[in-house]
Amino acid sequence: xxxxxxxxxxxxxxxxxxxxxxxxxxxxxxxxxxxxxxxxxxxxxxxxxxxxxxxxxxxxxxxxxxxxxxxxxxxxxxxxxxxxxxxxxxxxxxxxxxxxxxxxxxxxxxxxxxxxxxxxxxxxxxxxxxxxxxxxxxxxxxxxxxxxxxxxx
Amino acid sequence: xxxxxxxxxxxxxxxxxxxxxxxxxxxxxxxxxxxxxxxxxxxxxxxxxxxxxxxxxxxxxxxxxxxxxxxxxxxxxxxxxxxxxxxxxxxxxxxxxxxxxxxxxxxxxxxxxxxxxxxxxxxxxxxxxxxxxxxxxxxxxxxxxxxxxxxxx
Numbered sequence: 001x002x003x004x005x006x007x008x009x010x011x012x013x014x015x016x017x018x019x020x021x022x023x024x025x026x027x028x029x030x031x032x033x034x035x036x037x038x039x040x041x042x043x044x045x046x047x048x049x050x051x052x053x054x055x056x057x058x059x060x061x062x063x064x065x066x067x068x069x070x071x072x073x074x075x076x077x078x079x080x081x082x083x084x085x086x087x088x089x090x091x092x093x094x095x096x097x098x099x100x101x102x103x104x105x106x107x108x109x110x111x112x113x114x115x116x117x118x119x120x121x122x123x124x125x126x127x128x129x130x131x132x133x134x135x136x137x138x139x140x141x142x143x144x145x146x147x148x149x150x151x152x153x
Numbered sequence: 154x155x156x157x158x159x160x161x162x163x164x165x166x167x168x169x170x171x172x173x174x175x176x177x178x179x180x181x182x183x184x185x186x187x188x189x190x191x192x193x194x195x196x197x198x199x200x201x202x203x204x205x206x207x208x209x210x211x212x213x214x215x216x217x218x219x220x221x222x223x224x225x226x227x228x229x230x231x232x233x234x235x236x237x238x239x240x241x242x243x244x245x246x247x248x249x250x251x252x253x254x255x256x257x258x259x260x261x262x263x264x265x266x267x268x269x270x271x272x273x274x275x276x277x278x279x280x281x282x283x284x285x286x287x288x289x290x291x292x293x294x295x296x297x298x299x300x301x302x303x304x305x306x
Contacts, residue, residue, distance in 0.1 A: 090292035137245055142223055146304075148302070153298045
């Protein structure tokens, strides 16, 4: 009976060890899943955060070249900037020269940091002559519970 | 030794059982986490999926009432429709009567199902007299790797 009691204790220890390992593994997996998605851990949207629709019309002769710049700046901003929460670019099917970008910056500081970045300046200076019109339309999301997550896969 | 061998087998069985329970528990937790967020498991965006910017101008005298309808239809659609992947409504800060809704439907069928739903029909019929102009502008996302997830928190 002495041997059996020791073995029963051993069973309990093994079971508790395996159980605790499982829980630890799960929380690490979740963190890794989030990090894999967004490139960097993102800041929380602050009081002075910005939600914007940038409406751009591109000269047709520069459209293909413009699109490459737009895809590049969107990808780098989303993947590397902690304060860029969305950068989702859409091309109008009926008017392919009309581009709309949904941009969300976590704060005014995050926006300043974004427009000062080398990737944004490359886009801005590189496409100046391609852009016919640009409208920056700041927005208010209608429903604070309605959330967007934007990431590069 | 015969008793000890049986107990060693028992230890192994307990350890394997706890381990398999842990893995099962983890995947259920992940599913629950997703379900909590979006309400229902979402369909994958198909070949005939729709990404749209709906641009609405509302008569000022109906604006407050319109916003309630818009918030309601967005919440219900996102939470209950498997084919409604986004329904993100924005109000222009400079022209509050101008609303833009980013709508993504997983397929043409999902879109048909959406406009046939009772919550959409309530919104559509209830706001007809409030809407001054409506433009449905279908879009093509510039970068297929750039993903949006939209959910009600």
